[in-house]
Amino acid sequence: MNPACRATYSVSETLVDCSKCGHLLDIAYDWNRVPLPGSLKQFESRWSSRRNPLDFSGVWRFRELLPFARDEQIVTIGEGQTILQSSAGVGKYAGFQTGKLLLQYEGLNPSGSFKDNGMTAASTHAHMVGAKVAACASTGNTSASLAIYSSTTRLFETIVFIGSGKIAYGKLSQALDYGAKTLQIQGDFDDALKQVRDVCAARGIYLCNSVNPFRLEGQKSIMFRVLEALNWEVPDWIVVPGGNLGNSSAFGKAFFELKELGLIHRIPRLAVINATGSNTLYQLFEQHKIRWNGGKLDEAKINGFFGQMDTDNRRASTLATAIEINRPVNLLKCLRALEVCDGVVREVSDEAILEAKAQIGAGGFGCEPASAAGVAGAKLLREQGVISPSDQVVCILTGHQLKDPTSTVAYHSVDPARLSAIATTEDDAYATMLSKAGVTQTPAANRPIVVENKFESIMALLDRIGC
Numbered sequence: 001m002n003p004a005c006r007a008t009y010s011v012s013e014t015l016v017d018c019s020k021c022g023h024l025l026d027i028a029y030d031w032n033r034v035p036l037p038g039s040l041k042q043f044e045s046r047w048s049s050r051r052n053p054l055d056f057s058g059v060w061r062f063r064e065l066l067p068f069a070r071d072e073q074i075v076t077i078g079e080g081q082t083i084l085q086s087s088a089g090v091g092k093y094a095g096f097q098t099g100k101l102l103l104q105y106e107g108l109n110p111s112g113s114f115k116d117n118g119m120t121a122a123s124t125h126a127h128m129v130g131a132k133v134a135a136c137a138s139t140g141n142t143s144a145s146l147a148i149y150s151s152t153t154r155l156f157e158t159i160v161f162i163g164s165g166k167i168a169y170g171k172l173s174q175a176l177d178y179g180a181k182t183l184q185i186q187g188d189f190d191d192a193l194k195q196v197r198d199v200c201a202a203r204g205i206y207l208c209n210s211v212n213p214f215r216l217e218g219q220k221s222i223m224f225r226v227l228e229a230l231n232w233e234v235p236d237w238i239v240v241p242g243g244n245l246g247n248s249s250a251f252g253k254a255f256f257e258l259k260e261l262g263l264i265h266r267i268p269r270l271a272v273i274n275a276t277g278s279n280t281l282y283q284l285f286e287q288h289k290i291r292w293n294g295g296k297l298d299e300a301k302i303n304g305f306f307g308q309m310d311t312d313n314r315r316a317s318t319l320a321t322a323i324e325i326n327r328p329v330n331l332l333k334c335l336r337a338l339e340v341c342d343g344v345v346r347e348v349s350d351e352a353i354l355e356a357k358a359q360i361g362a363g364g365f366g367c368e369p370a371s372a373a374g375v376a377g378a379k380l381l382r383e384q385g386v387i388s389p390s391d392q393v394v395c396i397l398t399g400h401q402l403k404d405p406t407s408t409v410a411y412h413s414v415d416p417a418r419l420s421a422i423a424t425t426e427d428d429a430y431a432t433m434l435s436k437a438g439v440t441q442t443p444a445a446n447r448p449i450v451v452e453n454k455f456e457s458i459m460a461l462l463d464r465i466g467c
């Protein structure tokens, strides 16, 4: 990953960082040895052979573009059956011409988030190296994904490390139900990730966080499916929420490789959206102007930034828990992706995220808060004139609505009058939760209506609301 370091390692090793320079590893292929198709369109022929699980998988039917495993080594549970959808309501809300804003709905994956695209690849590599135990730290979705691969395939045992506090219940319930050994660390996600890295290194446990470069290979396929849905036309923009920055890094790598291979002729622009309460990338890229710069980046400045973060004991805080991360491990790879894709970074408030989420729900595509950051970011970039109303824009809806029902119910049911003063709302959990996140209004809320348990009262209410 450090372009100055030429160290290479075999695919049979389980390192995540380079023992020479200490940077994360990156997967590179000798494309001359890969039987590549002449055009991307040829991948469509696999639809007709989808009884073959490798052709059915939305990841592995593009296997020539992530060729690190032999067919018989591949671990798949039918991930990636996700499609590009349009919603007139959401497009209008974000300020786009009809049909210009599209939603890549990754909540339809087996564990309900895009993480399965990467976990099928990490599971495949774990299987290739004969791992018996796999582990990850997680804000929730990575653990749900690893746990489902472990329970479905029975190839390895799973240990998940979660932080204490803000894990969304849908995600925690998945890890528990799928039978993962679940360790609740008394710290936050950034702490849990540090612990799991040390523990895996000490015990020889296979590490499945997005420091694992194979996960990013699988996540490239999200872009392949977007291109396929657009009949192999490249959109103008890809908009994605940024947490640990694995997705944005993978997208940049996908487009860079496709262009190098002559399979596309243009690269879309990339917008990575942080939550205001966990905006490390936004600060580094937009405020401190840190750039990949062909690999010659200002590491002293980055280290200074994290040093100051430690000194101030600054912790990530957002209701979009999937992106509540202050130390994104794939920072450098993401900076590289931003360079390849002429990208921008924006931050959006929890209030904007929850409003966008309610609009996405009303448009028929429920998602969790982190996913809605993408749509809120597209709306902001539209307002700023960075994206034009006629641009073709694809927002990645990263996770399913049912992952985090608490935030949904809180947004819709809270009494807006109680959002202004935290002091008076301690008796109301939802008002407290939203106030602490800086939410002062809920214009897209669809509040439940309380009514007496009496036929006449219900009929009178229906008259009043015109039903």
Ligand SMILES: *Cc1c(COP(=O)(O)O)cnc(C)c1O
Residues within 6 Å of the ligand: 113, 114, 115, 141, 142, 210, 241, 242, 243, 244, 245, 246, 247, 248, 322, 323, 368, 370, 371, 398, 399, 400
């Ligand atoms: C993991 C996750 C993200 C963040 O993705 P990164 O690759 O870590 O930047 C966003 N949304 C959801 C739903 C996630 O599970």
Ligand SMILES: [Zn+2]
Residues within 6 Å of the ligand: 001, 002, 005, 006, 007, 018, 019, 020, 021, 022, 023
């Ligand atoms: Zn190195």
